[in-house]
Amino acid sequence: MSPGAAPAGQEAVQPLGVAAIGYAFMGRAHSHAWRNVSAFFDVPGIEQKVLVGRHAEEVAEAAAKYGWAESATDWREVIVRDDVHIVDICAPGWLHAEIAVAALEAGKHVLVEKPLANTLAEAERMAEAAAAARRRGIASMVGFTYRRVPALAYAKQLIAAGRLGTVRQVRASYLQDWLADEDAPMTWRLRKETAGSGALGDIASHAIDQVQYLLDDTVTGASGRLHTFVGRRPGPDGPEDVTVDDAAWATLSLASGAIASIEVSRIATGKKNSLRIEVYGSDGALAFDLERPGELEFLDATAPPEEAGFRRIVVTEPGHPYMAAWWPQGHMIGWEHAFTHQARDFLAAIRDGAAPTPSFEDGLQVQRVLAAIEESAAAKSATVHL
């Protein structure tokens, strides 16, 4: 029996060993989650075994700081270790496929950051590997973490319960401004060969996943546009060409008949991290903004018109998803704890032998939408069917 799985009537005893690959922004956020998940949720015991990175000294320092027992520089060695049961991939996108497939084949449960991959081909390969691994009882999951923001998880509950009636129109935007300054320097995120795309893959992927997740629906067609407002940026050896988009727009058809607009940008001056989602249905509406992560706006259109209004729900009640584990009402948890919830759900699925979501297949579906948007953008925005 694999570690973490609970035999009937008894608790798992051997802790699950976790290895994380990557210790930058995402590695830090994931480490925080592994360090804290057991303090708030009843999950199988885990051990932060090893943190993997390219630079031996830096990763050793990071491992010590973030609570890992060891550090290492070669992920290939780590993912075959017997004391490692979970591989958590926080490396850049171009490494996802190789590591994930290898880890799955080595029989490890795999959590991989979004987007699933830089290319559709890679994503397909990963989804296949995940499906095969699933048949062997191995879990895999892609880190569309915002599904674990309590306000969004609650939004999904409201929609699933029919409180919005038939959903018709969705508006999803993700606006940031870290590239608004034209002197912001080149990074690997601005080169197509390393990042795959720009705002599209990085943040539109979140918006698209949310639309499909909240509505339990599938995108069937897309008209899209991509644009790079600042074409050259300072590199270490002088100006370099930016080869990915700064902003992206799309209009998406969904299988249900709903229509969603997507607009994402890294040059939306003054917007720091605003993933905003508005859902309009025949009987109600919802709005969420990641800049106010503890709130959900909900309008019940079945109320008398005089009384109807968007109500600001402070999503900190014990009855809200995940929140019973935290503080008394009104005490807001941080962005980082969506990762704690992600770890909780991943561990719970492993324990229960269930397939965690979003699956690699879900990640692949997002990837297909991204590809359709790119294809449409290259064809003067003409609609592409998926």
Place this chain on the structure above:
Amino acid sequence: MSPGAAPAGQEAVQPLGVAAIGYAFMGRAHSHAWRNVSAFFDVPGIEQKVLVGRHAEEVAEAAAKYGWAESATDWREVIVRDDVHIVDICAPGWLHAEIAVAALEAGKHVLVEKPLANTLAEAERMAEAAAAARRRGIASMVGFTYRRVPALAYAKQLIAAGRLGTVRQVRASYLQDWLADEDAPMTWRLRKETAGSGALGDIASHAIDQVQYLLDDTVTGASGRLHTFVGRRPGPDGPEDVTVDDAAWATLSLASGAIASIEVSRIATGKKNSLRIEVYGSDGALAFDLERPGELEFLDATAPPEEAGFRRIVVTEPGHPYMAAWWPQGHMIGWEHAFTHQARDFLAAIRDGAAPTPSFEDGLQVQRVLAAIEESAAAKSATVHL
């Protein structure tokens, strides 16, 4: 039969002649109301007969501009004219009592701006005159205009319908900043002999009237404080002493057992005209801010806790007070049209032979609270019972 009163089964035919006294800020706002009320509401016909002011040339110009047939400089002559049936007093507070009592005695319906008077003695005299006039079928009303802001009128309906359960705690503030600049010049509003008091009479009076109006309740005790932050201001002949308060605070006991806090200021930097009222009851809560006059926040605490939240009601539905007369939903009316509603209600009461509210007695009750706050402030904030 007096003009404006409708005999059974038939419409009044002779229009009501209106005379307004004062053509500054309030005179302009009232003129706008008289000019427009008939275009939106079914009210007895009126004629803007005469505008009265001290300076012949200026008042003549104002009269022409604001739609009055004539102008005059002597209110004593005007209020006895046969073609004048309504006297609308927009003059400064120290003139209220004299004009109002004379007009009532001359058999004219009287609308007077708030606060009712500068002193409790004057207010009492006015209330007596109004009561006597009422017995002769003469209407009188004090201009606590904010009762006619649709959002506040709707708030009262919700409270009266029991949607808040037992009201316990009320927070009322009225914050402005036109005196935040210590170089803002002296005016009659900053001298005790002309203004009676400062922020207290000018804006706390509104807050107190709202508390009593919304809760249908009466203040029975008050602890208060007054303070002048900028004690001297530039006058035409050099610095002058400010002899009224810049800000006032009070805690009020109400007959029902509820407690209300009042805080008003003219030096609240950045606040332009923020009359804010929050009402907390056992079953719900309300919040209103005059800087967003078309909105009311309402929380229904009988909803499941997960769903409860302050809902932002856009108060433009036909079912909202006064709003059926205006534009389609979502089209906000301005501050000025609370005066239009006031004119509508005053005219409707005259037509129906009803006693309009707020009455002079209501105005006097506010005055008593103001006096109690002043008395308490002079006694180190010790509570004064009314």
Place this chain on the structure above:
Amino acid sequence: MSPGAAPAGQEAVQPLGVAAIGYAFMGRAHSHAWRNVSAFFDVPGIEQKVLVGRHAEEVAEAAAKYGWAESATDWREVIVRDDVHIVDICAPGWLHAEIAVAALEAGKHVLVEKPLANTLAEAERMAEAAAAARRRGIASMVGFTYRRVPALAYAKQLIAAGRLGTVRQVRASYLQDWLADEDAPMTWRLRKETAGSGALGDIASHAIDQVQYLLDDTVTGASGRLHTFVGRRPGPDGPEDVTVDDAAWATLSLASGAIASIEVSRIATGKKNSLRIEVYGSDGALAFDLERPGELEFLDATAPPEEAGFRRIVVTEPGHPYMAAWWPQGHMIGWEHAFTHQARDFLAAIRDGAAPTPSFEDGLQVQRVLAAIEESAAAKSATVHL
């Protein structure tokens, strides 16, 4: 010399006679403006001569209520009257071209509600007539009234002053919900032959005009989509087909290089009248929402990052456009007074012999964009160049 035009050094003496055609929603709003404009602004004297409508009795009643001296049922007779100098067309869109061209040819100044016309051909004819009339000193203007909302006029000033730097990305949406209920009945607004289009012409036209107005820019390309969510609605004789769009989406290229997204809807549950515009530039950003018409959000990105934030400007200062004419700071004016400002600007242009904006040519340009969106929508959203 035509009425209203001021000879050098002297005021115009003969008042301008105004005739309004239409007395429904827009007719009421325009009447309110003509009735009040002179009370707040120094403009040539006007007289509300005649209100025109199809039903003699109803229009007579409306005329009396809204301050018009007379009523009439035949606009052809009215527009040739000597005592009529201004023709204000508030009739439905399919009548615009005929009335406007005739009135211009009769030498009358013409103000026409938006959108300019139901078809591109009509709009072109109107623009030609306006250009010809202009050469004869006759003024014409299309009623994109929101240009006269003080917050939007101030937004334009900030952009023109360079406070946003290079504008890159614009988001404009106009969301309403009066068709969210699938039982809302058929009206002329839902038939292509009378309305031309649905949300597109009615409200996207406002959004498009604002984008071009605020940026002083021109749309050069469009990808669009139209959709009808509720295809049949109850008519007097049973269900009828809705032949216009409920919602529309577009991505627009502007001559400057900026890109604007447009999204409009009549089924956005809970949104009453939300024209929302966000403008992102290299040095700053702006946001406006018509549901809070007295506010403008402005972010100055040249401030230190710690201090930067969207500031909520209460647009009621004397230094704000139009506001010196109104009340003290913090006293919000209503939606209806954008029409008062429109009347003011139209009259001032007539007095000064200037060409008022937005001109019929501006209206035609909006029409071209609408047509491009429709063309793109019919071609699977493929981009159409203007």
Place this chain on the structure above:
Amino acid sequence: MSPGAAPAGQEAVQPLGVAAIGYAFMGRAHSHAWRNVSAFFDVPGIEQKVLVGRHAEEVAEAAAKYGWAESATDWREVIVRDDVHIVDICAPGWLHAEIAVAALEAGKHVLVEKPLANTLAEAERMAEAAAAARRRGIASMVGFTYRRVPALAYAKQLIAAGRLGTVRQVRASYLQDWLADEDAPMTWRLRKETAGSGALGDIASHAIDQVQYLLDDTVTGASGRLHTFVGRRPGPDGPEDVTVDDAAWATLSLASGAIASIEVSRIATGKKNSLRIEVYGSDGALAFDLERPGELEFLDATAPPEEAGFRRIVVTEPGHPYMAAWWPQGHMIGWEHAFTHQARDFLAAIRDGAAPTPSFEDGLQVQRVLAAIEESAAAKSATVHL
């Protein structure tokens, strides 16, 4: 040399052992801080040695969950252990004085939750013990944690830098609603003998500390009122009397001449945890609400009036206090991480041999204000001088 203190030119090597007393709400929050502080901040090494509670089994479970090496039931034994260098008191208020004094006398650094004590006498004894300990190099601190919310720490910086000019008026409220339901049961927090007071000590203490902290000022006089709206509540053996206040009001004079109002409540229906602070100065203003903990509103009144407005600063920039240690801009941290910052500052002070703030003396000063409010409330709100 005591553990944690760094000798010149060299890092401390021996980790500081921490013992926490109490494992309920506050114990959990403090544990989270100790568990995470080293992952984000460069602080002396610590070890979570022992968690102390009354019930052996429960505290053992809590210790395992929250990352403590051991658990214990007798705080007296723990505070004298050689491997314990820091005693963190999260026990209820009536235990503060005894534990804190004993721990300080045992030479341990002490962090104690707020309010400092239940009575003024206890608080004075603690402040004396802290002063004596300070002379022996022992640090002590009271947990007014909100000083470590980045938005409030930044607010203090803005005020200290003179950006508000002379501060005149402060409005501080702390509104919750967990007692709005009259069937909410009795707890130790509702009995005077265990809790000392109700909303006053529990939440007004936070508001008062913030006022003194933000303004760097001292309360010199207070008029206050206390009220219990629901006098009896269900206990395990039937209804019991509530002997503390549900709500409290105060008007405070500050040494600088500023005046602050305080209003706190546990029956403010719909308010979950709203500590709201507004500061009005001659040159600017600030507003903060704990229900939106990542935001600060700032108005710079030295800007031209047309441009002035409350700007919503998203307090996630690297230049904001504490935030360089966290995530990229726009990623909000949670309420719980104010405790992480508190641990960071306490550890840094120990390392540097500095006296951490807020000191026990600061806590005592808050206690004096609470006592003055109680005294005033007992004397019909007559002002009490401190």
